[in-house]
Structure formats: structure tokens, C-alpha cells
Amino acid sequence: MFTKTISALLALPFVAQLVSADTCTRTYTAQAGDICDSISAANNVSTYQFAVVNMGTVDDACDNLVIGQSYCLGWQGQDCSTTYVVQANDDCDIISNAAGINDTILYANNPQINEDCTNIYIGEVLCTAGTVQVPPAPAGSTPATTIPPTATPANPDGDLPWCDE
Numbered sequence: 001m002f003t004k005t006i007s008a009l010l011a012l013p014f015v016a017q018l019v020s021a022d023t024c025t026r027t028y029t030a031q032a033g034d035i036c037d038s039i040s041a042a043n044n045v046s047t048y049q050f051a052v053v054n055m056g057t058v059d060d061a062c063d064n065l066v067i068g069q070s071y072c073l074g075w076q077g078q079d080c081s082t083t084y085v086v087q088a089n090d091d092c093d094i095i096s097n098a099a100g101i102n103d104t105i106l107y108a109n110n111p112q113i114n115e116d117c118t119n120i121y122i123g124e125v126l127c128t129a130g131t132v133q134v135p136p137a138p139a140g141s142t143p144a145t146t147i148p149p150t151a152t153p154a155n156p157d158g159d160l161p162w163c164d165e
Contacts, residue, residue, distance in 0.1 A: 022135070024053070024072035025079050036062035040125035044081040045073045047125045048112045049134045055141065061148065078135035080109060080127035090154045092117035099128035108132045114145050121151035 028043055036058065040047045051058065053072040058064060065071075074080070084095055092113065096106045107113055109127035111134075113120060120126070127134050147153055 022075040026073035080133035
């Protein structure tokens with residue numbers, strides 16, 4: 001009896017970890033030539049969400065994808081599949097207006113966007129759902145707010161092209 005009790009107590013943390021683990025609702029198997037943004041765009045998952053649900057598997061630069069490996073695209077109850085791919089000259093007002101949402105929801109679903117919306121880049125995939133649907137960043141981490149070195153800023157001069165003189 002004592003051995004069974006000790007065994008049950010020792011197993012308790014592992015059972016709790018399994019119960020609290022997030023359930024992946026969609027997956028994608030990496031192909032040659034994939035990058036995080038192309039996977040996100042093809043599967044209607046934001047770049048941020050893909051990074052969060054694969055934290056610890058995919059690095060910040062997204063340069064360690066393994067061909068043939070399955071990656072999670074979203075967690076149960078936290079899976080945004082309404083997305084927008086950032087284009088040249090986009091800003092947060094243009095994106096939120098096109099999606100019919102307010103800036104508060106846009107920023108809540110895309111916490112990697114800085115307050116001036118100057119760090120979005122062409123090809124980045126944003127969640128444009130009308131409610132908050134993305135998972136929060138894991139404890140002790142913060143979403144990357146810098147534009148990847150190989151990316152092109154959506155609005156490099158910070159203003160709209162038709163306002164230039």
C-alpha cells in the first residue's frame with residue numbers, strides 16, 4: 001500500500017503536466033523551401049501564433065525548420081485562422097479597417113506589433129479575427145518586436161505613400 005501511495009505521489013506532477021498541456025488542433029508537415037511566414041500564409045495562421053505554439057522547437061529566426069517534421073498551427077480554444085498577409089505600404093489602420101476590426105483587437109491578437117505599428121513587414125501574417133483568439137506568449141518570454149533582418153518593412157518611412165511631397 002505504501003509503495004502504491006508513493007508511486008501515485010511521484011507520478012502526480014507528470015499527470016498534471018499532461019492535463020495542462022495545450023492540445024494542438026492543426027498541424028503542418030514542413031516541406032523544402034518553407035519559412036515560417038510561408039507556412040503561416042498557406043495555412044491561415046498568424047506568424048506570431050506559429051512562433052508561440054512552436055516555441056522551443058522553432059527558433060526566433062525560424063531557420064531551423066526540419067523537412068518532414070510536423071509543426072503545430074494552433075491550440076484548442078486559441079487558434080486564430082482569420083488572417084491577413086501584410087503588403088507594401090500597409091499600416092495598422094489600413095489592416096484593421098480592411099478586416100473590420102478595431103486597433104485594440106488587432107494589437108491583442110498580434111502582441112508583437114509595437115505601439116506605433118512601425119515593425120510590421122511585408123509577408124508577415126497577422127491575426128485579424130474580431131475577437132482575441134491567439135495564445136499568450138509563454139511565461140518569461142516576450143514576442144519578438146523587431147523586423148527579421150531578411151524582411152522588408154511594410155512602411156519604411158512610417159507614413160502613407162500618398163502623403164509624401
